[in-house]
Amino acid sequence: MTLVTLRGLGFSYGEPLFSNLDFTLSKGDRVGVVAANGRGKSTLLRCIADTAEPTSGDVLLARGLTIGCVEQHLPSSLAELTFRQAVLDAMNAADAESESWRVDVLLETLEVPEPFRDRKLSELSGGWQRLVLLARAAVNDPDVLLLDEPTNHLDLARIDRLETWLNALPRDTALLVSSHDRAFLDTVTNRTLFIRPDRSESFSLSYSQAKAALDDMDQFEEKRFQEDLKTARKLRHQAAKLKNIGINSGSDLLLTKTRQLKQRAEDLEEAARPAHRERSAGRIRLGNRGSHASVLLTLDGLEIVAPDGNPLFTTGLLRVHRGDRIALMGPNGCGKSQFLSRVQKALSDPETIFPGIKATPSLALGYLDQALVGIPDATSPHSIICDHFDIGDQRARSLLAGAGIAIDRQSGPSGRLSGGQKARLAMLVLHLSFPNFYLLDEPTNHLDIEGQLALESELKVHEATSLFVSHDRTFIRSVATRFWRVDNGRLRECEDSESFFEAAIEDGGGA
Numbered sequence: 001m002t003l004v005t006l007r008g009l010g011f012s013y014g015e016p017l018f019s020n021l022d023f024t025l026s027k028g029d030r031v032g033v034v035a036a037n038g039r040g041k042s043t044l045l046r047c048i049a050d051t052a053e054p055t056s057g058d059v060l061l062a063r064g065l066t067i068g069c070v071e072q073h074l075p076s077s078l079a080e081l082t083f084r085q086a087v088l089d090a091m092n093a094a095d096a097e098s099e100s101w102r103v104d105v106l107l108e109t110l111e112v113p114e115p116f117r118d119r120k121l122s123e124l125s126g127g128w129q130r131l132v133l134l135a136r137a138a139v140n141d142p143d144v145l146l147l148d149e150p151t152n153h154l155d156l157a158r159i160d161r162l163e164t165w166l167n168a169l170p171r172d173t174a175l176l177v178s179s180h181d182r183a184f185l186d187t188v189t190n191r192t193l194f195i196r197p198d199r200s201e202s203f204s205l206s207y208s209q210a211k212a213a214l215d216d217m218d219q220f221e222e223k224r225f226q227e228d229l230k231t232a233r234k235l236r237h238q239a240a241k242l243k244n245i246g247i248n249s250g251s252d253l254l255l256t257k258t259r260q261l262k263q264r265a266e267d268l269e270e271a272a273r274p275a276h277r278e279r280s281a282g283r284i285r286l287g288n289r290g291s292h293a294s295v296l297l298t299l300d301g302l303e304i305v306a307p308d309g310n311p312l313f314t315t316g317l318l319r320v321h322r323g324d325r326i327a328l329m330g331p332n333g334c335g336k337s338q339f340l341s342r343v344q345k346a347l348s349d350p351e352t353i354f355p356g357i358k359a360t361p362s363l364a365l366g367y368l369d370q371a372l373v374g375i376p377d378a379t380s381p382h383s384i385i386c387d388h389f390d391i392g393d394q395r396a397r398s399l400l401a402g403a404g405i406a407i408d409r410q411s412g413p414s415g416r417l418s419g420g421q422k423a424r425l426a427m428l429v430l431h432l433s434f435p436n437f438y439l440l441d442e443p444t445n446h447l448d449i450e451g452q453l454a455l456e457s458e459l460k461v462h463e464a465t466s467l468f469v470s471h472d473r474t475f476i477r478s479v480a481t482r483f484w485r486v487d488n489g490r491l492r493e494c495e496d497s498e499s500f501f502e503a504a505i506e507d508g509g510g511a
Helices: 042-047 083-090 101-109 125-137 156-167 180-190 207-249 251-270 337-350 379-389 393-402 419-433 448-459 473-479 497-506
Strands: 001-012 017-025 028-032 057-059 067-072 144-148 175-178 191-193 200-202 297-302 303-305 311-314 315-320 325-329 358-359 365-368 437-441 465-471 482-487 490-494
Touching: 001 175, 017 042, 017 057, 017 125, 017 175, 017 191, 028 042, 028 207, 028 337, 042 175, 057 473, 067 125, 083 101, 083 125, 101 125, 125 144, 125 156, 156 180, 156 437, 156 497, 180 207, 180 473, 200 207, 207 251, 303 337, 303 465, 315 465, 325 337, 325 473, 325 497, 337 358, 337 365, 337 437, 337 465, 358 465, 365 448, 379 393, 379 419, 393 419, 419 448, 448 473, 473 497, 482 497
Parallel strands: 028 175, 028 191, 067 144, 144 175, 325 465, 325 482, 365 437, 437 465
Antiparallel strands: 001 017, 001 057, 191 200, 297 315, 297 358, 303 311, 482 490
């Protein structure tokens, strides 16, 4: 049974995000919606939820359809409600009084700890706020769930629980999921919709298989386009030869044939369509200054403590060798952020002795924190680059444009940039710093799939030594060569990525 029908749907914001989109969502469909940052995923979900008006076309819903929508950000109106109150507030008014027990069942299913249920949302982390939005959308047993970046701020254990919960939903429940998490999409979806400005494409396949099919289709379209242009050129060449012969011989038949060949060439050129070329959201380039030292960093009994002074974990003796790419994971609150901050401070101040941390003199640090505090909202992208690097105005503007920041955005406050643009600006700062050791905290948080692939490639191609925190399983599998995990107050090494992930899920935490 068809639940949602999109007919010729389009939305333009200065330029088309998508157009002439025909699509149906039926019972049991689990659809991943994929596009680059700012290319229409959230807008499409809002059009279906009737919170945005499409520029053209129609959204047709089955009679009596109920939709649950999980947006990316917590509304400020909910901040002072407790977890349980926020979910109860989302229930249908007719059911809220007599069936409030459903809230407790849902919170139990989502494994929300009892102490968290009565805490205000403003006091909870971004991960728990994401779960309350999910619970609000699910509490009325909707026919369709719209999920906009549902894994944002979730650690690996909670992503695993979310996947399990979604896969256990009634078979008739339909999902429409916007996400850049490739492993998540492969686990929970059975169809994929790629949003494009002119010709969006859908496949009855999960993301990885669908992306391979899309690439094959684009290659075929490009080959056919080039062949059509080649044929048109041959027809024009033949027409030119016949025209000369016709003029010299005075043959009206040959001149008529010439016009026919030219018309065929024009028709072919008009009908030929090039393959879709994704407009890049901006380049990501890194680098590697290199070092003759075989060991760049040594940790020996480094003690990490919470801001209140409580001990969190110690490192024992661990070394970071040249070319290592080390993924770090551990339960929420175990001290990963404090650890990265401690290492960053030590490497940024080589004149001060930090017990438990020893770096080679040739180490040059490149640091990226997940909050992007190195990109102040009040400072313009142009000032950030020119104040830190002596490269001149024109070069700075060219590099910013290449990173996806248009000229009209370069002199305004960085706070007006999207999350993806700020991440690419931070990556540009890293590139210009030309480090030989990267310390990265959730580097894929704000990047679309294109950006994630570019970052993976840069780290591997340049054999850049790096230590990073991430919950992105695909990114970790692609990039990491070593795996560290905080476990019972110690920083330990895992043998491979799969044992790394299994341990993170078992201990209830992740990146």
